[in-house]
Amino acid sequence: MAKVIATISLKGGVGKTTVTAGLAEFMSAEFGQRVLLIDLDSQINLTTMMISEERWFELNTNGDTLAALFADAVHGTSDFDLDSAIQRGVSPVKRVATVDLLASSLDLVELQEEMSALRVAGERSDGGVMFLRKAIAPVVDFYDYVLIDCPPNIGPVTLNGLAAADAYIIPTVPDHLSTYGIPQIQNRVRKFGDEIGREIVELGVVITKFKSNSSVHGSTTKRLRRDPTIQNVLPSYINEANAIAASAEFVPYGTLKRKYGNQGQFDQFRGLTTDVMTEAQEKL
Ligand SMILES: Nc1ncnc2c1ncn2[C@@H]1O[C@H](COP(=O)(O)OP(=O)(O)OP(=O)(O)O)[C@@H](O)[C@H]1O
Ligand SMILES: [Mg+2]
Numbered sequence: 001m002a003k004v005i006a007t008i009s010l011k012g013g014v015g016k017t018t019v020t021a022g023l024a025e026f027m028s029a030e031f032g033q034r035v036l037l038i039d040l041d042s043q044i045n046l047t048t049m050m051i052s053e054e055r056w057f058e059l060n061t062n063g064d065t066l067a068a069l070f071a072d073a074v075h076g077t078s079d080f081d082l083d084s085a086i087q088r089g090v091s092p093v094k095r096v097a098t099v100d101l102l103a104s105s106l107d108l109v110e111l112q113e114e115m116s117a118l119r120v121a122g123e124r125s126d127g128g129v130m131f132l133r134k135a136i137a138p139v140v141d142f143y144d145y146v147l148i149d150c151p152p153n154i155g156p157v158t159l160n161g162l163a164a165a166d167a168y169i170i171p172t173v174p175d176h177l178s179t180y181g182i183p184q185i186q187n188r189v190r191k192f193g194d195e196i197g198r199e200i201v202e203l204g205v206v207i208t209k210f211k212s213n214s215s216v217h218g219s220t221t222k223r224l225r226r227d228p229t230i231q232n233v234l235p236s237y238i239n240e241a242n243a244i245a246a247s248a249e250f251v252p253y254g255t256l257k258r259k260y261g262n263q264g265q266f267d268q269f270r271g272l273t274t275d276v277m278t279e280a281q282e283k284l
Pocket of ligand 2: 016041150
């Protein structure tokens with residue numbers, strides 16, 4: 001059975017997409033896992049980290065992105081073809097051989113609005129949140145992990161991601177503003193789980209872009225680890241590092257050490273991947 005994990009936060013730019021991409025690549029190259037990445041963000045960042053912009057353009061022209069799925073959902077058409085939409089063997093890292101991708105599209109911006117209107121109008125008995133779950137059902141169990149990167153909001157597209165997920169992680173930069181919204185997300189996901197009659201399990205908070213020379217980052221990390229309302233901050237964290245920022249660009253690398261850098265970043269990402277897989281195995 002695949003374990004389906006969504007990456008969410010209300011705050012933008014906290015490293016959701018970077019963490020999701022890294023987890024998939026490490027799960028594959030270091031632990032031999034088969035992974036499906038799902039990009040739900042209209043910014044298409046995860047998509048263009050995994051395939052070239054030219055390739056994305058081709059997919060978008062052919063209707064082989066998730067925009068086609070949500071367009072079908074909104075317009076009652078059936079143009080989305082899962083088999084041709086799944087991009088097999090993505091990632092610019094040669095050693096990463098078992099990561100597939102469902103790409104996003106800029107067209108999701110408008111579709112998101114149409115889906116909100118549908119939700120407000122109450123036109124569907126399931127609230128319009130089950131489209132993604134139903135669409136991927138035929139292939140989910142081909143994978144060990146399905147990782148869903150969500151946009152930084154809890155709109156209808158993110159709710160489709162949550163409804164498809166067994167569990168979620170919350171990346172955060174350890175500063176006041178970024179951590180402020182964590183209890184809100186936890187409550188919102190709990191409530192949504194009640195609405196769909198299924199618990200979506202919190203695997204934990206992931207500390208990202210940690211600056212070892214920042215006293216705020218140090219004290220916020222300590223506070224988070226002690227905070228009983230946050231509960232589960234994963235032991236591994238990811239430093240802020242130039243090599244990680246550069247990893248967003250789609251250029252070929254031989255190994256993960258080359259891509260992420262070997263001044264601790266490789267070990268940090270590997271550790272985080274172990275934490276997430278361990279939590280998933282224990283809790284799901
Ligand atoms: N550990 C890191 N060290 C340095 N830069 C990082 C790190 N993690 C992410 N970044 C950079 O910070 C920016 C935001 O990261 P990312 O896109 O992963 O965040 P996000 O939470 O997905 O953003 P959004 O909310 O817009 O989807 C990017 O430019 C990324 O390359
Ligand atoms: Mg992102």
